[in-house]
Amino acid sequence: MFTESFKGNLRFLSFLQRPASIAVLLFFFVGIADGAMLPFFALWAQHDAGIPVGWIGVLFGCYAGGEILATPFIGGIADRKGRRPVLLCSTLGVGLGFLLLYFxxxxxxAACVLLLIGISESVLHPTIMTVIADSVPHERMRSQAALARTLSSLGRAAGPALGAILVLHSLGSVFLASSAAILVCTVIVACCLPETMIGEGEEDDDEEGLSSLLPALRDGRLARLLLWVILLEMCGSWIEAALPLYAHTMGTLSASGVGALFSYGALLVAVLQFPLTHLTRRVSEAKLVLASGAVLVASFAALLVSPGVPSLVMAMSGFALADMLFGPLIPAAVNALASSSKRATYMAAVSVTNDIKDTLGPATGTALFALSLQLPWVAGIGLAAGAAVGLAAAIARAPRQRTAADHGAA
Structure with a gap:
């Protein structure tokens, strides 16, 4: 009786026997690490680290730049060395990097440490997503990606709350929390995650050079798809970058009000991502992309009409909804293009698009805002509409499923 009761109480841990579930859990802790650090980084740089305000943006660029520089060289390493060792090294590097940032x-x-973190993190997200792609059938990929995004959003919502408590002690203590969250990932990978790569991996091909590690240079289908992804995500990031400036300049929201607005957006994704993906599971990817673009256009239009609080809430709600419709599609679409031996390499290419968006999006959005307060919204309407149509066409032309052999492996 006691044994059966004990086993029943431990059933909630059975998910740790499933690689896809472990990967989703990793996304949660990575979300905590990002959420605890990012809102307070600029304040730490200015007040604790002695960094001039003009250099803070450069340091953000170092964070994303480390990932961009490293991905062509090590982005596909999980296809050669395996998922588990890459995740162990990556989480250990990021965790120790955050610890060094505290000092x-x-x-x-700061720039050197952020470059180290970026290099280590360049393979973190794509390899976690590759574990999911290795472990679930292709038809469940969109649903599993939505679950991963839900857990990541929950982490990103919990991280700032944790950071707000820690900064009462010191601004730099948020890096200790981020380090601890990532090192928890290291322990989970070491103790629970099996190797999910099929076979022994590919041998290095010295003649191919970087082209073997950056598949967008070789696969025209992937390159076209990712180009539209960059454009659509870049114009969406203008809301993130320029909306706080717009609200502050127009006297609509205080700094704390802007923070509350973004927390609302993150919680919206955390609560609604998985139910929305379930409800739209029978809708084609191309139609969902078009719907995402239409919602973004409506968000930009709301900001054009008025800078008031209702318009800001509508825009943030639209941005979150567009992200929920669009986000889970890309891993599934890219996974359909990749063979099992190139899966991590293709996911790394998706990670590069996020890094490019994180670098170009805020820069272009704030530059447009400097020219005219409403220019980001005007330009966003045209770019969102065009990018959505282009991406929908690219997804419609992509293969709808992998080969029979890959299905069996999954």
Missing amino acids: AHGVWQ
Whole structure:
């Protein structure tokens, strides 16, 4: 009796026997790490690290730049060395990097540490997503990606709350929390995650060079798809980058009000992502992309009409809804293009598009805002509509499923 009761109480841990479930859990802790650090980074840089305000944007660029620089060289390494060792090294590197950032002072020290974190993180997200793609049938990929995004959003909502408590002690303590969250991932991978790669992996091909590691240079279908992804995500990031400036300049929201608005957006994704994906599971990917573009256009139009609080809430709600419709489609669409031996490499290419968006999006959005307060919204309407149509066409031309052999492997 006691044994049966004990086993029943431990059934909730059975998900740790499923690689896809472990990967989703990793996304939660990575979300906590990002959420605890990012809202307070600029304040730490200015007040604790002695970094001039003009250099703070450069440091953000170092964070994303490390990922962009590293991905062509190591982005596909999980296809050769395996998923588990890559995740162990990546989480350990990011975790120790955040720990070093706690002790960093000045521009050069912070820049070097952020580059290290970016290099280590360049394979983190794509390899976690590759574990999911290895472990579930293709027809469940969109649903599993939505679940991963839900857990990531929950982490991103919990992270700032944790950081708000820690900054009462010191601004730099948020990096200790981020480090701890990532090192928890290291322990989970070491103790629970089996290797999911089929076979022994590919041998390095010295003649291919970077082209073997950056598949967008070789696969025209992938390159076209990712180009439209970059454009659609970039115009969406203008809401994130320029909306706080717009609300502050127009006297609509205080700084804390802007923070509350973005917390609302993150919670909206966390609560609604998985139910929405379930409800739209029978809708084609191309139609969902078009719907995402239409919602973004409506969000930009709301900001054009008025800078008031209702318009800001409508825009943030639309941005979150567009992200929920669009986000889970891309891993599934890219997975359909990839063979099992190139899966991590293709997911790394998706990660590069996110890094490019994180670099170009805020820069272009704020530059447009500097020219005219409403220019980002005007330009966003045209770009969102065009990118959505282009991406929908690219997805419609992509293969709808992998080969029979890959189905059996999954």
